[in-house]
Amino acid sequence: MSLDNKQVKEIAYLAKLSVDDSQLEQSTEELNNILNLMEELGEIETGDIEPMAHPLHMSQRLREDEVSEGDLSKEFQKIAPKTGKSHFLVPTVIE
Amino acid sequence: MTWETVIGLEIHSQLRTKSKIFSGASTAFGAKPNTQACAVDLGYPGVLPVLNKEAVNMALSFGLAVNAKINQHSIFARKNYFYPDLPKGYQISQFELPIVGQGEIEIPLEDGQNKMVGITRAHLEEDAGKSIHDLYDDFTAIDLNRAGTPLLEIVSEPDMSSAKEAVTYAKKIHSLVQYIGICDGNMQEGSFRCDANVSIRKKGDELGTRAELKNINSFKFLEKAINLEVERQIDILEDGGSIVQETRLYDAVKNETRSMRSKEEANDYRYFPDPDLLPVAINDELLSQIKKSLPELPTEKKIRFIKDFGLSEYDAENLTAQIDIADYFESMIAKGADVKLSANWVMGDLSASLNKNQIEIQDSPISAIELYELITKISDNTISGKIAKDIFKSMWEGKGSVEEIIENQGLKQMTDIDALEGIIDEVVNNNTLQVQQFKDGNSKLLGFFVGQVMKATNGKANPKQVNKILNDKLS
Numbered sequence A: 001m002s003l004d005n006k007q008v009k010e011i012a013y014l015a016k017l018s019v020d021d022s023q024l025e026q027s028t029e030e031l032n033n034i035l036n037l038m039e040e041l042g043e044i045e046t047g048d049i050e051p052m053a054h055p056l057h058m059s060q061r062l063r064e065d066e067v068s069e070g071d072l073s074k075e076f077q078k079i080a081p082k083t084g085k086s087h088f089l090v091p092t093v094i095e
Numbered sequence B: 001m002t003w004e005t006v007i008g009l010e011i012h013s014q015l016r017t018k019s020k021i022f023s024g025a026s027t028a029f030g031a032k033p034n035t036q037a038c039a040v041d042l043g044y045p046g047v048l049p050v051l052n053k054e055a056v057n058m059a060l061s062f063g064l065a066v067n068a069k070i071n072q073h074s075i076f077a078r079k080n081y082f083y084p085d086l087p088k089g090y091q092i093s094q095f096e097l098p099i100v101g102q103g104e105i106e107i108p109l110e111d112g113q114n115k116m117v118g119i120t121r122a123h124l125e126e127d128a129g130k131s132i133h134d135l136y137d138d139f140t141a142i143d144l145n146r147a148g149t150p151l152l153e154i155v156s157e158p159d160m161s162s163a164k165e166a167v168t169y170a171k172k173i174h175s176l177v178q179y180i181g182i183c184d185g186n187m188q189e190g191s192f193r194c195d196a197n198v199s200i201r202k203k204g205d206e207l208g209t210r211a212e213l214k215n216i217n218s219f220k221f222l223e224k225a226i227n228l229e230v231e232r233q234i235d236i237l238e239d240g241g242s243i244v245q246e247t248r249l250y251d252a253v254k255n256e257t258r259s260m261r262s263k264e265e266a267n268d269y270r271y272f273p274d275p276d277l278l279p280v281a282i283n284d285e286l287l288s289q290i291k292k293s294l295p296e297l298p299t300e301k302k303i304r305f306i307k308d309f310g311l312s313e314y315d316a317e318n319l320t321a322q323i324d325i326a327d328y329f330e331s332m333i334a335k336g337a338d339v340k341l342s343a344n345w346v347m348g349d350l351s352a353s354l355n356k357n358q359i360e361i362q363d364s365p366i367s368a369i370e371l372y373e374l375i376t377k378i379s380d381n382t383i384s385g386k387i388a389k390d391i392f393k394s395m396w397e398g399k400g401s402v403e404e405i406i407e408n409q410g411l412k413q414m415t416d417i418d419a420l421e422g423i424i425d426e427v428v429n430n431n432t433l434q435v436q437q438f439k440d441g442n443s444k445l446l447g448f449f450v451g452q453v454m455k456a457t458n459g460k461a462n463p464k465q466v467n468k469i470l471n472d473k474l475s
Helices: A005-014 A021-041 A075-080 B053-065 B163-179 B219-238 B284-293 B296-307 B313-320 B323-335 B339-359 B368-379 B385-396 B402-408 B416-428 B432-439 B447-457 B463-475
Strands: A088-091 B003-014 B076-078 B090-093 B102-106 B114-126 B129-133 B141-143 B150-156 B192-202 B211-216 B245-253 B254-263
Touching: A005 A021, A088 B192, B003 B163, B003 B219, B053 B114, B053 B150, B053 B163, B053 B284, B090 B114, B102 B150, B102 B163, B129 B339, B150 B163, B163 B192, B163 B219, B163 B296, B192 B219, B211 B219, B219 B245, B219 B254, B219 B296, B296 B323, B313 B339, B323 B339, B323 B368, B339 B368, B339 B385, B368 B385, B368 B402, B385 B402, B416 B432, B416 B447, B416 B463, B432 B447, B432 B463, B447 B463
Parallel strands: B211 B245
Antiparallel strands: A088 B141, B003 B150, B003 B192, B076 B090, B102 B114, B114 B150, B129 B141, B192 B211, B245 B254
16 A cells, blocks of 8 residues: 555645645655555464454453542643633634 | 435433543533543643543443443544544544444334334443634633543444434433433433434435434434435435535524535544553453343333333333333322323323423422322312313412312312202203204204303313213203
């Protein structure tokens, strides 16, 4: 599998990365190199191996359903780039 | 040309836990913005999610209630997209190995038949925060109180073939999650949200391209939005066009659906297993424990109502659709109320008044005991059914108990036969023309006489008794 410049632009758009046109050719080539490496991994026979979701051989610890966190909104708002009365403010999002 | 509609639903139901799915922040509704969003919910560096046991148990309750395959080894995944109310840049959800696998639920159809609707899966995930677009002119305001609230996303098979069926299915799930106590079902507050995948095809063809409808917050809108979408797709296809796979937003004010984003701009969510969370292991012991703790489910209750109370399938279906209505009805019967009368009053006057005033049965101004007292007065002939309706209104308006209203307004049914006969004689004597017509064979006039007597007694006569006496006198 290999990507062309157009696909790389689309991926960059979705990942919110700006890829300059002058860098595009190089980025595509680098990404394709990574994909080629992945393809080599695909040659390994894995049919009998159970997929691993996590490297630790443990299962998830569960917590009791209890409220343990208080209101720290003032502290969090202090370091936010922009806040209103009690909201965080971000550039207008148009739906 | 006849088109066939194919609908699948994705239902997000907020789980009724006290704390969030991965943090110890409160999930209470209506708090001041951002006061219930902790470092985990805000996606601060260095924090780790820890799964809420109760959220897992609730998902399992649902799975067992729809006879689903439970994945005893289940994993969480990151669903990546950018939006300001999702601070981490990904939503923790499940992709492969959702906690609840394939299940099914039966829904009643309009023709009296039942239909099995497949449930593809139900998975646990966290809710996002809220973006408020109209609070500031130049900014979007973000409230992250909802971020991290546990959701169970219930995905159906594309088994529904009309908007009505989709609504019936959604109502069935809505009822079930309340029965088993995992969701409060409050659609206004967004605790229960539906997205609909809609496509059309010619009979026998393969599935058509679907559009996903979002932003539907009532059953009425669900039906409207689906019907609108079906019409739109038929128009396009019959004009020789083709359907684009896209997400469409339902606008209740304009009653239209409009495109949100097309497939090209659609997110590739780049799911991958969340390295912050280990696989969830569900043991047999927990499963059997939850199975034992499940309450009586709607279908079981319906069958019991038919068997124990002799109700019709239709009445039993209606009375068990909501657990609070079923409980209300059952506490009337437990007091010894007449089954048929109770069913008629609960589904009739009571439901109508509740709907009209948009209140839930648990907030009804007339309690089950009070309604029991009212219909007991009908059963023992103290009042007529018609007077009972007036008393019901007075009780609804808080004008006192049944006894007080009957006493204060002098509504007791006439039991004095002599007095009643006197009134009937008077009516008969004053309407000689009609008496003659009745005797000549116009039997419909009996109703006229009954009406006159009821009017003369201010509705306090017992219509059955009046009928009998009139028949005796006129024959």
